[in-house]
Amino acid sequence: MNRIDTYPTHSYKNFKLHSGRPYPFGATLVPGGVNFSVFSSHATSCKLVLFEKGQPEPMAEIPFPEEFCIGHVFTMIVFNLDYENIEYGFRMEGPFNPKEGHRFDSSKILLDPYAKAMGGREVWGIPPNWEAIYPYRARLVYDDFDWELDQLVAIPAEDLIIYEMHVRGFTQHPSSGVKHAGTYAGIREKIPYLKELGINCVELMPIFEFDEFENDRVNPKTGESLLNYWGYSTVNFFAPKAGYAATGKFGMQIDEFKNLVKELHKNGIRVILDVVFNHTAEGNAQGHTFCFRGIDNKTYYMLTPEGHYFNFSGCGNTLNCNNPVVRNMVLDCLRYWVAEYHIDGFRFDLASILGRDTKGTPLANPPLLETLAFEPVLAKCELIAEAWDAGGLYQVGSFPAYGRWGEWNGKYRDCVRKFLRGDDGQVGEMVQRVQGSPDLYPQRGTTASINFITCHDGFTLADLFSYHEKHNRANGENNQDGTNDNFSANYGCEGPTNAPNITALRHRQIKNAIAILMVSQGAPMILMGDEVGRTQGGNNNAYCQDNELNWLDWSLLKTNADIFRFFKYCIAFRKAHPVLRSRTHFRGQDYMGSGTADITWHGLKPWSTDWANGSHTMAFMLCGKHAKGGTVKDNSIYVAFNMHRENLTFNLPQPPKDNRWHVLVNTGVNPPEDIWEPGHEPLLPNQSNLWIGSRAVVILVAK
Amino acid sequence: MEINLNVINQVTVITIAGNLDSSTAPKAEEKILPLARPGCKIALEMSHVPYMSSAGLRMLLLIYRQISGSDGQVVLVGLSEELKDTMAVTGFLDFFQIYPNLESGLATII
Numbered sequence: 001m002n003r004i005d006t007y008p009t010h011s012y013k014n015f016k017l018h019s020g021r022p023y024p025f026g027a028t029l030v031p032g033g034v035n036f037s038v039f040s041s042h043a044t045s046c047k048l049v050l051f052e053k054g055q056p057e058p059m060a061e062i063p064f065p066e067e068f069c070i071g072h073v074f075t076m077i078v079f080n081l082d083y084e085n086i087e088y089g090f091r092m093e094g095p096f097n098p099k100e101g102h103r104f105d106s107s108k109i110l111l112d113p114y115a116k117a118m119g120g121r122e123v124w125g126i127p128p129n130w131e132a133i134y135p136y137r138a139r140l141v142y143d144d145f146d147w148e149l150d151q152l153v154a155i156p157a158e159d160l161i162i163y164e165m166h167v168r169g170f171t172q173h174p175s176s177g178v179k180h181a182g183t184y185a186g187i188r189e190k191i192p193y194l195k196e197l198g199i200n201c202v203e204l205m206p207i208f209e210f211d212e213f214e215n216d217r218v219n220p221k222t223g224e225s226l227l228n229y230w231g232y233s234t235v236n237f238f239a240p241k242a243g244y245a246a247t248g249k250f251g252m253q254i255d256e257f258k259n260l261v262k263e264l265h266k267n268g269i270r271v272i273l274d275v276v277f278n279h280t281a282e283g284n285a286q287g288h289t290f291c292f293r294g295i296d297n298k299t300y301y302m303l304t305p306e307g308h309y310f311n312f313s314g315c316g317n318t319l320n321c322n323n324p325v326v327r328n329m330v331l332d333c334l335r336y337w338v339a340e341y342h343i344d345g346f347r348f349d350l351a352s353i354l355g356r357d358t359k360g361t362p363l364a365n366p367p368l369l370e371t372l373a374f375e376p377v378l379a380k381c382e383l384i385a386e387a388w389d390a391g392g393l394y395q396v397g398s399f400p401a402y403g404r405w406g407e408w409n410g411k412y413r414d415c416v417r418k419f420l421r422g423d424d425g426q427v428g429e430m431v432q433r434v435q436g437s438p439d440l441y442p443q444r445g446t447t448a449s450i451n452f453i454t455c456h457d458g459f460t461l462a463d464l465f466s467y468h469e470k471h472n473r474a475n476g477e478n479n480q481d482g483t484n485d486n487f488s489a490n491y492g493c494e495g496p497t498n499a500p501n502i503t504a505l506r507h508r509q510i511k512n513a514i515a516i517l518m519v520s521q522g523a524p525m526i527l528m529g530d531e532v533g534r535t536q537g538g539n540n541n542a543y544c545q546d547n548e549l550n551w552l553d554w555s556l557l558k559t560n561a562d563i564f565r566f567f568k569y570c571i572a573f574r575k576a577h578p579v580l581r582s583r584t585h586f587r588g589q590d591y592m593g594s595g596t597a598d599i600t601w602h603g604l605k606p607w608s609t610d611w612a613n614g615s616h617t618m619a620f621m622l623c624g625k626h627a628k629g630g631t632v633k634d635n636s637i638y639v640a641f642n643m644h645r646e647n648l649t650f651n652l653p654q655p656p657k658d659n660r661w662h663v664l665v666n667t668g669v670n671p672p673e674d675i676w677e678p679g680h681e682p683l684l685p686n687q688s689n690l691w692i693g694s695r696a697v698v699i700l701v702a703k
Numbered sequence: 704m705e706i707n708l709n710v711i712n713q714v715t716v717i718t719i720a721g722n723l724d725s726s727t728a729p730k731a732e733e734k735i736l737p738l739a740r741p742g743c744k745i746a747l748e749m750s751h752v753p754y755m756s757s758a759g760l761r762m763l764l765l766i767y768r769q770i771s772g773s774d775g776q777v778v779l780v781g782l783s784e785e786l787k788d789t790m791a792v793t794g795f796l797d798f799f800q801i802y803p804n805l806e807s808g809l810a811t812i813i
Binding site: 179183188246256258262 | 758
């Protein structure tokens, strides 16, 4: 049956119109036409601007009839539009009075904040026409997709092994050998690699539409224009980046991305999106007006009483996330990605901004964070906060979590780095970090802690052990950008070296790092390429480098085969042993009657840890009978860290009755004997004393 | 866009010539869907389709669903490399049996 309101009542030039429906916002295909709906609380009038696809000049501008407006929503249905071949925008009239917070500019054609697909940047890296009157162009989509039996992959947070990756960087390097380099399709081709590595969750750096050309810096050495390669600067929150799709030029990025998600799910891999709600690409008062600023500046942005932009993001503006309208947009957006794209979770960039009120003050009970925690559609999603912002708010351990949110554990990163480097005074904190940071998250369990040693921000793992300081001159800011707190070391040579002893030590430290990460409670995250020793040449803020500095060089898989093998086996070991993946914190008690507590602490002597400030050793034993709170049986595991510059002998605790220690890892030994295939660990010849080389990690399994 | 029907050995051969996009796909759908009767055997000859938009792909999938839902058989023949690639990347190809030409397509469906 047809609806009785799907006939035109009005006309404007050749267009047939009917009053529209305010919800949902955006453009929705309805029988015979398209329902357009856009909110502005301060615009005095609004026109719908229609283009033929790709054409520089509009084909029509249709004013929203005043009688069609409902509240602060401009809405109407336009009939007989060829949905695949048009692009649309809005032109709004309203006051320009920055002191009052209003920056309307009717000379601009504005992108729909709810556009589901965008034209204008369909192919990555093709220089745009800067004179275009409508650069980011909203498109209509038919958003059906045949998911067949796809479901969100159910993997408990404590069992996740997250791989943080950049869509383009993963396969853009010629060595990737994929058909469509640098695209969603490229990732799909490399799924077997992800499975071999053993990860079960990918975290994609921003894939919402952004403009890689928004950077106006140049590389001072080469004169090459720099891009915004990472994309932490959202142009539109509902549209996947077309430039990452092999089929973007045909406008099929939505199908291509959905197909990638479907294939990843088929292979048991969850998909988390890195989302940037703290600011938009419109920048500060000098930035372009292409959407929010021209639609309702005062609603969408946090403004000082004088009408200036608050800059808690470090990027010029701050999205006004706890304004009820903006909060609803964020919610609509996340629901849409879960319902339409089957996304399994989100990592929120500079999430502390989401907990500030409309004047920038941190809230004790931020409505947006609370709503997200209880939102039904998101109920099975991971919600992960980067629990700080550029305005000085640092909430690791205190982020308003509602029992739901996890955090990038920046303290884990810093402590493990310092411990690996051999800094004094780290043992006491390491005890917390390897247990899932119960000091930070006493009520929240281990899954509050996303453990990582490296991420896109900062050094890669190989660079962490190859550079004493950052080398960011290529970013065009005179090496002023990027953090100075790297806690890194170069071991005698800044950067590449032929010295075999330095190279060996660097490889050992990389292995120590992944070994520590894989035996820590909480959800581990690996940075793309660390598994093959990827370098960025010491650049610790490579956001603008669309070149080999960022692209994963697949030939490293051969060059650093020992590192890849070590990662693979470490990951497999973690997956094989539930005792490494507790959801609740250890109690330090024997509540299973096994004779030892769930976790016990050791050192050079069993049952005795050297807590001195100058100590660089620690060891712990996990009791297999206490695995997952005593609900499953596992082997007991002994782990020893010697970050001393000297070789040391560790006396071992007794393994459980009738068990003997077997060696999984000893990074002090040359490969391939630095790690053994899980399940095939050889017997440790001397069961009571173990000589551990300098800066080495040992993992033993009792069986 | 033009559509020609032809029956070869009880297989309905549907030859599509021209682009399949939002302006032509509804017409093609209108013509082809009624042929999706229980137990039907259909070969879609695509070698004269230079371009398919997302609307074209959707129409194909809809036809596939209708035919396989009524225990019929459908094959796609003569897809250009580019179209095949687009269909692969977007996942549409996974649904279909494809053959390089009508002859090989008919050989399997009969």
